[in-house]
Each structure stands twice: as C-alpha cells, then as structure tokens.
Amino acid sequence: MRSLFRPAYIGLIALRFGLDGLLLHSLRRPRWSLLARVLSTGRRLHAPRGERLRQALEHLGPIFVKFGQMLSTRRDLLPPDVADELAKLQDRVPPFPSDESARLVEKALGKPLSAIFKHFDTDPIASASIAQVHFAVLHDGREVAVKVLRPGMLNVIDDDLALMRTLAGWVERFWSDGKRLKPREVVAEFDKYLHDELDLVREAANAAQLRRNMDGLDLVLVPEMIWDHCTPTVMVMERMKGVPISQMSRLRAAGVDIKKLARDGVTIFFTQVFRDGFFHADMHPGNIQVSLDPATFGRYIALDFGIIGTLTEVDKDYLAQNFIAFFHRDYKRVAELHIESGWVPATTRVDELEGAIRTVCEPYFDRPIKEISLGQVLMRLFQISRRFNVEIQPQLVLLQKTLLNVEGLGRELDPDLDLWSTAKPFLEKWMHEQVGLRGLWQRLKREAPRYAKMLPELPRLVHQNLEHSNADLRRDLAAMLAEQRQTNRLLSSIVWVGVGFVLGLLTAQLLLRLHGLGLL
Structure with missing residues (x-):
C-alpha cells in the first residue's frame, strides 16, 4: 500500500508548495510557463522558491531531508538562492x-x-x-x-530512492538542462552515501x-x-564529554581560546585532507564539541562518522599544487593544471582560462573570512567551469561540502581569521615533505617491506627474464629466417617464370624470322 500512497502524498506536497510551477518554469517553454501560471491560480505561493523547496523536503521526511542536504553541496547544479536555502535543512x-x-x-x-x-x-x-x-x-x-x-x-530508503530515480529520469528527459545536470548520477551518489x-x-x-x-x-x-x-x-x-561548539558563551566563560580554536580547525581539516586523504565529511556544528577536561582542554571532539571522504595520492598532489599556485596568485599554473589533469578539453586556451580564474579569485585575497564567501567563490568557479566544459569530479564533492562547513565554522569562531594565510604554511610544508628528500625517504620506508621481499628473488627474476628474452629472440629470429626463405622461394619462382617467359618470346621471334627467310 505504501508504494501506492507514497507517490500520491509526494504529489500533494509538490502542489501545496508550488514545486509543479518551479518544474514547469524550468522547462523554459512558453506553453509550460502558461500552464504553471494557470495551476498556481488561487494558491498562496509568495515565499521564495528555495524556501518552498526546503519546506517541501522537510514535510516529505528524513530521506528527502538528507537528499536536500547532499544536494545543497552541489552548487554546480543549483542556483545560489536554492543552494543557500537547502543548506538550512536540519534533521528534526x-x-x-x-x-x-x-x-x-x-x-x-x-x-x-x-x-x-x-x-x-x-x-x-x-x-x-x-x-x-x-x-x-x-x-x-x-x-x-x-x-x-x-x-x-x-x-523506507529503498522505496524513496526508487521514486527519486523515476523523478530524475523525468527531469533528464523533459528539462532543457536535465542532461547537463546529470540527475540520475546525483541520485546514485546519494544512494551510495545513504547506504x-x-x-x-x-x-x-x-x-x-x-x-x-x-x-x-x-x-x-x-x-x-x-x-x-x-x-x-x-x-x-x-x-565523549564536551560542550557543543555552537555554545560560544559557555566556551568563552570556561576560558577556551576561541581564536586558537578557529586556527586549529583549519589545521585539522588540511591535515586530514592532504596528509591522510581521509577526512570527516560531515563537520556541521552538531557533530563537533570542545573538551573542557583539564587533560584535553580546548581540543575538538569529533562525532558521527557515517560520511567520510577519501582522496588518492594523485588527487592530493593535484589539489595541493592548485592551492599553492592559488596562494601565490599563479593563475596560469592553475589553468595549466586543469588542462594537464584532463578536467578541461586539451584544446582550451591557457590564457583564456587563466584570465577567467583571475577574475574570480583576485578580489578575495588579503581579506578576513568575514568578508569572504567560499560559497560565492565556488559558485562563480562553477559558472566558469560550465563555460570551459570543466568536468566536475565526483570524489571532490564531499571535499567541497567540508570546505563550506569549515568556512561556516571559522566565520562563527573568528570572523577576522585569514583562511589563506593560515593554510598556506601548512600546504607549503606538506608539498616540501612530498617532493623533497624527506618525502623520498618516507616513500622508501613505506616500500621497504616489498623491496625486502623482492630482493632475494631478483637474480632469479633477472635470469628468467633473460631466458624468456633469449627464447623470444630465438623464436623471432627463426620466424624471420622462415619468412625470408619463403620470400626467397617466391622471388626465385617469379624470376624463373620471368626467364621462361622471356626465352619463350625469343624462341617465337627466332622461329618467325627463320620462317620469313624460307628456312622453315
């Protein structure tokens, strides 16, 4: 019965909050827009579209709330006003x-x-x-x-996900931007995180x-x-016993250094991302507390580890190079990295991409976090990404979400925090450790057990390789000789056929001449 009534309930909620009109307007066709105006007649739909969408998701239940929370991180897919409103969704x-x-x-x-x-x-x-x-x-x-x-x-989750897949298929089929926004991939991504x-x-x-x-x-x-x-x-x-990080007055009264707490939050984030490639990807204030125990006073307490982000060594190296080039305002290098990684087509002009990135990023340097909105920066970068056909990397979606959480946390703790100057020394030290002698030594130590196992086997492996190489060489040489002999026989046959043909012609000419002289 649930499979019958659930779609009907979703339809009623959509009508109540005017989601049908949002969908029809998004189709960008006059007849659909006219239909949307007709359907909205008599309904009070004065609230902004983002607010109505948020309220509808809250009425549809926890799974749709979770979906809205995840969707709010995909600012490459949503208008800024909708993304900002969905970010307000909370589990109630x-x-x-x-x-x-x-x-x-x-x-x-x-x-x-x-x-x-x-x-x-x-x-x-x-x-x-x-x-x-x-x-x-x-x-x-x-x-x-x-x-x-x-x-x-x-x-419950499987039922609602089935409906979401159906809705995503409709969006992709009937909406002009449906294919570009990849709604079915978004639902599949949500399915993975939820399970x-x-x-x-x-x-x-x-x-x-x-x-x-x-x-x-x-x-x-x-x-x-x-x-x-x-x-x-x-x-x-x-x-874990701590004070929720949102209770700033209690933390200040207990003597916690709030500015240090803000700097520590940035250090923790960049350590998890670039050193470990394994980071807490749900760092909203409800999952963070601060310890007041004398032995661990002022430390963060992390909770809820259901959503974790991971990065490969290639991802970490690429991101670190991007961040460092960005900190040095080397926009040309940022553009080159995008092209080298295959994120943009190889035919993209470096100078054009460099100019577009400079236009977005330059206004935000040397300013405290209270005057910066990473959400706006990311949104403008995504607008550029569409212009240059940048491929959004799925493994970086959680990183983007966490970066926005860090920005929000930093804004609450210390509005004067300079996020860039705090992160720059850490990233430069990390890159030095990766590409310098220390990084080489660390990689050698990690690989030492494998090398120790391979070393005693090395003479045998070299001998086997040489034997295989000699055998392959002998086979190749024998094949070449056989092919050469076959070619020689073919050439000999051709030569002898040619010689016979020439001799036949000479004999015929001789006989004709003798016949003309009356000798035959």
Whole structure:
C-alpha cells in the first residue's frame, strides 16, 4: 500500500508548495510557463522558491531531508538562492519508543540489556533521521554511547530512492538542462552515501581509522569503538564529554581560546585532507564539541562518522599544487593544471582560462573570512567551469561540502581569521615533505617491506627474464629466417617464370624470322 500512497502524498506536497510551477518554469517553454501560471491560480505561493523547496523536503521526511542536504553541496547544479536555502535543512526527527530501542539493542547483540550494560538510559540523548543515541555504562565502569539504527529504515530508503530515480529520469528527459545536470548520477551518489550510513560497522571502522590518523596531533579527540558490541545496526563507543561548539558563551566563560580554536580547525581539516586523504565529511556544528577536561582542554571532539571522504595520492598532489599556485596568485599554473589533469578539453586556451580564474579569485585575497564567501567563490568557479566544459569530479564533492562547513565554522569562531594565510604554511610544508628528500625517504620506508621481499628473488627474476628474452629472440629470429626463405622461394619462382617467359618470346621471334627467310 505504501508504494501506492507514497507517490500520491509526494504529489500533494509538490502542489501545496508550488514545486509543479518551479518544474514547469524550468522547462523554459512558453506553453509550460502558461500552464504553471494557470495551476498556481488561487494558491498562496509568495515565499521564495528555495524556501518552498526546503519546506517541501522537510514535510516529505528524513530521506528527502538528507537528499536536500547532499544536494545543497552541489552548487554546480543549483542556483545560489536554492543552494543557500537547502543548506538550512536540519534533521528534526522525533525519537522512536524507548522499549523499541532496547529491543533492537538486545536483538543485535544477542543478550539482554542487563548482561551487557550496568546501566542503560532509555531516554535518547540525540535523535536523527538514521539513528538515535543513548548513554549507558558497561559492567567494567566505562561510560559509553550506544547508537541504534532506526527500525525499518532500509525499506523506507529503498522505496524513496526508487521514486527519486523515476523523478530524475523525468527531469533528464523533459528539462532543457536535465542532461547537463546529470540527475540520475546525483541520485546514485546519494544512494551510495545513504547506504554507507546504514552500516554502523562501517561507521565504526571510519572512526577507528580517523582516531589512528589523529593520534599525536593533540588537536582533536575521536571516541574509541567498543568492537565487542558493534554490529551493522548497533554501535557502542566511548562516551565523549564536551560542550557543543555552537555554545560560544559557555566556551568563552570556561576560558577556551576561541581564536586558537578557529586556527586549529583549519589545521585539522588540511591535515586530514592532504596528509591522510581521509577526512570527516560531515563537520556541521552538531557533530563537533570542545573538551573542557583539564587533560584535553580546548581540543575538538569529533562525532558521527557515517560520511567520510577519501582522496588518492594523485588527487592530493593535484589539489595541493592548485592551492599553492592559488596562494601565490599563479593563475596560469592553475589553468595549466586543469588542462594537464584532463578536467578541461586539451584544446582550451591557457590564457583564456587563466584570465577567467583571475577574475574570480583576485578580489578575495588579503581579506578576513568575514568578508569572504567560499560559497560565492565556488559558485562563480562553477559558472566558469560550465563555460570551459570543466568536468566536475565526483570524489571532490564531499571535499567541497567540508570546505563550506569549515568556512561556516571559522566565520562563527573568528570572523577576522585569514583562511589563506593560515593554510598556506601548512600546504607549503606538506608539498616540501612530498617532493623533497624527506618525502623520498618516507616513500622508501613505506616500500621497504616489498623491496625486502623482492630482493632475494631478483637474480632469479633477472635470469628468467633473460631466458624468456633469449627464447623470444630465438623464436623471432627463426620466424624471420622462415619468412625470408619463403620470400626467397617466391622471388626465385617469379624470376624463373620471368626467364621462361622471356626465352619463350625469343624462341617465337627466332622461329618467325627463320620462317620469313624460307628456312622453315
């Protein structure tokens, strides 16, 4: 029955908030625009289009809210006003019943709650679209947080994703910009991220990796996973005690250095991206706290590891070179890197792309973050990307989203923070370590175990290679000789046929001459 009523409900919500008119206007055809005006008659649709779209997604439920959140990061696809409005979407989901939560934990862990926990708080401390969190205490005294996946989420998600795929197909077929915006690829991207979030073991593994990476940096805390109690639907981790980073007055009253906190946030971001290629990609204020414990005072506390971004060594090197060229205002090098990477057609003129990038970036140098909007910069860069047919790289979408989160966080903490001057020394040091002697030494150390295994086998491998080479050479030589002999035989045949033909002609001429002389 859900498969029948859900599309009807979505249609009613679309009509209520005038989404039909937005779609018809976007088709850019007079008859569709006229139909949109007729359908909007008698409806109060005075709110801006972005606000109406946000409200519609909130009414459609958590999956559509998640989709709107993800879509807000794709500023290459949306008008600025719509992207800004979708960025306001928040998970406002009531918790599911406590007895249901307890039942799910017992089912997942295969034991009664009393056998696992000394105490389990039935009232959730947080509730979101995918899961909710309870505090508990293990029998050994450790305080933990228990994350429980919402029941029935997989069926709900699969139903709504099927509808989204259908809608994406319609958009691609009937909208003039449909093919360029690639709506089906966007839905597929959302499908991947959402299903990743549904596996809490995967989230726990992400947290464990991030904890190892950040160990020794002394800037951020990541909870330890209690692996004996982690399943795909339940995750138990160390309880973190901190103040939400949005509560600035409490942090200031406790004596936290807010300006240092802002600088540390930039350092953490660039360390995760360029050193590790493994970064927390959901860094909104709800997932960040600050420790007030004397032993870890002023450090960030990271939470919720369902969305993690990754970059390859090639991605990191390319991005770092772009950032450094950008910091040095070497726009020609930025343009050359775009062409070398294949992001723009090889026929693109470097000077034209260089001039376009300079036009966007130059006004934003030497200005504090309060006077910069990375969203606007990215939007203008995406406008240029369409002009020069730049291919949007899927692996960088999460990086763009996280960069916008860092900008928003920095703007709240320290509006006078110079993001560029803070990041430039870090990136220059990182590049030096990558391409200098230290980088060479580090790569040699990483490859040493493989070299150690290969070294004893090297003489045998060289001998085998030479044997194969000699055998191949002998085969090639024998084939060449056989081909040469065949060619020689063919030439001999041709020569002898020619000689016979010439002798036949000479004999015929001689006989004719003798006949003319009366000798025959």
